[in-house]
Amino acid sequence: MTPRLGIGLDIGGTKVLGAIVDDTGAVVEEHRVPSPTGTWAGLLAAIVDTIGELRSRRADVACVGIGAAGMVDLDGTIHYAPNVPAFRSTTVRADVDAAVGLPTVVDNDANVAAYAEARFGAARGMKDALVITLGTGIGGGVIVNGRVLRGAHGFAAEVGHFQIDPNGPMCACGERGHWEAMASGTALGVMAQAAARRGQLAAVLAAAGGDPDAIRGPHVSAAGHAGDAEALALIDQYAFNVAIGLVGLANIFDPGVIAIAGGLVNDGELFLGPIRTHFLGHVEGSVHRPTPEIVPATLGERAGVIGAAILALDLTPVGASAAVPRGRP
Numbered sequence: 001m002t003p004r005l006g007i008g009l010d011i012g013g014t015k016v017l018g019a020i021v022d023d024t025g026a027v028v029e030e031h032r033v034p035s036p037t038g039t040w041a042g043l044l045a046a047i048v049d050t051i052g053e054l055r056s057r058r059a060d061v062a063c064v065g066i067g068a069a070g071m072v073d074l075d076g077t078i079h080y081a082p083n084v085p086a087f088r089s090t091t092v093r094a095d096v097d098a099a100v101g102l103p104t105v106v107d108n109d110a111n112v113a114a115y116a117e118a119r120f121g122a123a124r125g126m127k128d129a130l131v132i133t134l135g136t137g138i139g140g141g142v143i144v145n146g147r148v149l150r151g152a153h154g155f156a157a158e159v160g161h162f163q164i165d166p167n168g169p170m171c172a173c174g175e176r177g178h179w180e181a182m183a184s185g186t187a188l189g190v191m192a193q194a195a196a197r198r199g200q201l202a203a204v205l206a207a208a209g210g211d212p213d214a215i216r217g218p219h220v221s222a223a224g225h226a227g228d229a230e231a232l233a234l235i236d237q238y239a240f241n242v243a244i245g246l247v248g249l250a251n252i253f254d255p256g257v258i259a260i261a262g263g264l265v266n267d268g269e270l271f272l273g274p275i276r277t278h279f280l281g282h283v284e285g286s287v288h289r290p291t292p293e294i295v296p297a298t299l300g301e302r303a304g305v306i307g308a309a310i311l312a313l314d315l316t317p318v319g320a321s322a323a324v325p326r327g328r329p
């Protein structure tokens, strides 16, 4: 049987990545443009152009799936998107559907990435899994019985805003001590900057040209790979912050596997090793139970487009054209 084709779009603050994906999860065409800043009309035009470019290469696509950085409700309306202001209060699904005439579904970008990892990547074969992306913020998808957990309104699994410490650092959302304020890739850089200002992390500070404000996560990673003791101590502290969030989620959801995505996956065991150690030290009853493996995600930056396209294919009946799947299963 000829594979069915769907278009997946991953829309974030910096880029619109589009791809044609077949129903085995293979990317067959790809197109990328920078995200226009400003209004929804401008962003919608970029989305429509991306879909048009992809359809010019393969006309036989069945549907469009969109993974969007924001709080997406069950009808594909985005209510809040701190990193993509043009998305705020926009009827994304209905507008794209009307503009391109293909059945369209919209979900949160971390949810679609998690779905891709559960179907074709690091969590493949697991009906219950967590997929956590440590990037600018922390994105998360919770797979329960093979499906993405969406909640009553579509806003479930905003794991980055899981409060770890009410007296902790301020989160971008305005609350204190949220997990992403303590354990995102950005937080690693902030922790290192603070340590350098206290006179620590000399090797990391030198690598950043002597300016504490210039320190980013990769400076810490590089010093850690080189065996610098202060960098390794900071990495251990950061890994603890990552682990305590994972412990809370694992105690609630009992996943079969936890896949970690984001730039630090490229550092291999430098981060994953101490994250596992702290996780096993704190998860409930760790010596009396099977515990989830903590593994690197495998689909990289294409997880979003693959998951979005597959979700759309799953929700679009064979032979459907402009008939739109309303709401969510």
Ligand SMILES: [Zn+2]
Binding pocket: 160, 161, 171, 172, 173, 174, 175, 178
């Ligand atoms: Zn927050």
